[in-house]
Amino acid sequence: MTANPAEEMATAYEPGAVEGRVYEAWEQSGAFRPNRPGADPFTIIQPPPNLTGELHVGHALTTAVEDALIRWHRMKGDDALWLPGVDHAAIAVNAIIERQLRDDGLSRHDIGREEFLKRVWEFVNASRSRIAEQHRRLGASADWEREAFTMDEERERAVRLTFKKLYDDGLIYRAERLINWDPVSQTAVSDIEVEYEDVESAFWHVRYPILDEDGNKTDRYVVIATTRPETIPADTAVAVNPEDDRYRDLVGRQVLVPTVDRPVTVIADEAVEIEGGSGALKVTPGHDPVDFEIGERHGLEIINILNLDGTLNENAGKYAGMDRDEARQRLVADLEDAGLLEKTEPYTHAVGHSERTGAVVEPLISLQWWVKIQPLADPAIDAVKDGRIKFVPERFERTYLHWMENIRDWCISRQIWWGHRIPVWYCDDCDHMTVGLTDPTFCESCEGSNIHQDEDTLDTWFSSGLWPHSTLGWPDLDAPDLKRFYPTQVMETGYDIIFFWVARMIMMSMYNMKDAVAQGIVDDDVPFKHVYMHGLVRAADGSKMSKSKGTAVDPLGAVDQYGSDALRFALLSGTSPGNDQRLSDERLEAGRNFANKLWNASRFALGMVEDGDDLALPDPAGMPVEDRWVLSRLNQVNQNVERLLGRFELAEALRQTRDFFWDEFADWYIEVAKVRVRAGDRSPLPVLVHVVDRSLRLLHPFMPFVTEEIWQRLAAIAPDPEGADALIVARFPEAQATLIDESAEASFEAVQEFVRAIRNIRVEKRVDAGRWVEAYVVGATAADTATALSPAIEQLARARPLHVVATPADAPTEGVVTSVLAVGQVALPMAGLFDLDAERERIGKQIAEAEGEVAGLEKKLANDQFTSRAPAEVVQRERDRLETTQSRLAGLRQSLAEIG
């Protein structure tokens, strides 16, 4: 070694200065690829990043958590793979392109399918490379060479096979049913893509004239309350509860539907609630789910009054061509004119909006493809119930089970152009449907060639649901990755996506992987063993981050300003399973500050190494107490980190490591070691280098860039024993129980107390910070340690001359400020500064405190309920405490007596 690389380090950690270079080095070294076949597999699959816009901070959290877990497992030697993936977020992408077209006054039909898809791909390909770049900046150690995309050919193959299997099993069917229609994107959406929001609207009470036997209007009418008067033209019955006395005589009679003057029958159905509205319900099977079911029970006609763009059609009579809002207003006005509006009340109720476009969704009857879900849901329910899949935190299992147990058939067809196209061809001659794994050229029934493919595409989540196995080579059951990595260990995602994605992945994967289990290729059909849920990242004030309100933290902006590691620190230190967290500048600053502390403490420690230093850690038995203390603490933290990471408690693991490094290693050990090194003692060097090395390893999963950068210098001084040339491929430390030394910890803690006590007196007595003061340390049981460490105590407390004595009698009593501790006493002669009254008061206060504590403890120990029932060790601890407090009290009283 000629030059110490630490000496070239900048004096502060500069975010942005090293990340790019470090990342490139990792990539080139192949560190992101799994490389230990045969070891425990650990796989993480990446949830869909936002293809449509900026990187969201929630995604930065996902990335940070996943990356931490992957790096940890890789360092432990597991066969860990992170498969990055991009999902296609089809509806949103389609909407973006449609918006672009609309700005030019066009619709997709004007340019045709081919041109439309061309534009989509241009947009998507640009997004994909941007996403990859964003992930690099966040430090994601994904294996980009295996990147998969839900829209590529392999996925298409998997999607078609899944569709065909389900179809052949009778689990996919085509049917005309009530669906949720998004009039803006003009496609069906599934139930969970509808978000209900309270909207202030009105409750219109409308009079439906009652007809006599001959079909003539009587002067009686039945009042019906509705929030959607524009659907009145689609009414095909009026329903009342069979138990409702008010309307019993009306059942079976006819009433006239206002505005269209269509006679309909009054029917009795239990779905009608007597308390609701006026008690009588207009039945609109074409535009309401409840009414649809009533209609099915009573064989009612279904009338559709809506066009796909949300305007009314010819069935709406004179309202045809109007937009639904306009139709509502006109219709209400007409009712009023006709004297059929009894009253209008203000009313707030939940209205369904499309999750993607925000448009009010309209229930309407439409011919769509469906998945019969119950047969898929049943095994997926069992997998969670019998613990093959565990949710972290556990409470989300209930949410999942509740949803799964009430699940309804899944509408999978979408009337948008970009997506996996439904692999069904219709025969124009015989109407037969051919489901094709490859594009068929003739009808499989009549063999005619007049066939055409379904125009629709599949729900995004249909293909996303295949992710855990389709990315590993399925449907090829011999694919090596499938065998090696399925089932994966962890699905990491936000709790907002349980239904959309987690549930679908479980159902679809278990269905598809049954064969592989039967053939003994994989052990289990479940796609993953743990579902780890992180919370949402909220703005500093606790609100949902919103770009329009300016409360959104831009992750890449934060990376530029504070550094990638600082962002990760902020996100990871605030994350606890299932709970939301707030992200603020303060948190980011805390991350940056810690990165800087790591940098500087390491720089200093490494910078002390000189040519010829022996850096091998000697036998701990011969080490000074502070060395044994810091090694003991390090290994305890190491032990805790292992345990905590295994339980997904990343924030706590990070916190403990941080606290150790900063509060114990940097603030105490380095300070003490400094004194020895300056006195020419080289023995702290191995310990310094060792602790830095271990700390960097422990922190690498959380803060990969800064730790790698520092470790590179460290490795130049002290090469890795296993020959690793980068921290990312170095071994994660295992705690060494033999280095845990409780007596060393107790001894050093006593030293800390002495130092703090002297500092405290100095500050209280306003001694200038730079001035040296004479001090006595009454060591009691810790006298040996105090003697051994007296140079350090001198330096840390700025106390010189320092006298370490065994008993209070060996210290002066006149003009002395004393502090009585559990471990001994300190005494500072303060001739000029000594103030008798102040001293009396100070000691008096401490006596009162100690007396209170003694009294409490004595009472507790006098209670034989406590001494007999509490565990022996707890009782003993309390006895010890009483003893030390009593002796401290005695010391305090004596000090007071000496003052007089």
Add this chain to the structure above:
RNA sequence: GGGCGGUUAGCUCAGCUGGCUAGAGCGCAGCGUUGACAUCGCUGAGGUCACUGGUUCGAGUCCAGUACCGCCCACCA
């Protein structure tokens, strides 16, 4: 209407299977450029752990209820 979280220092949050003399970061007050770090160091102030009751030798921690705050699910027109 059902379910789930939260309520701990001025702010943001830790406190695992009950033993706490209740912690951290930020903020606040005082002191400080002692050759790693002012993105820092030292010292300190600050809490009836939402409320009520219960179980227990012992409750921030378990149980029941109450009050707020938040989220999810649900076909009330």
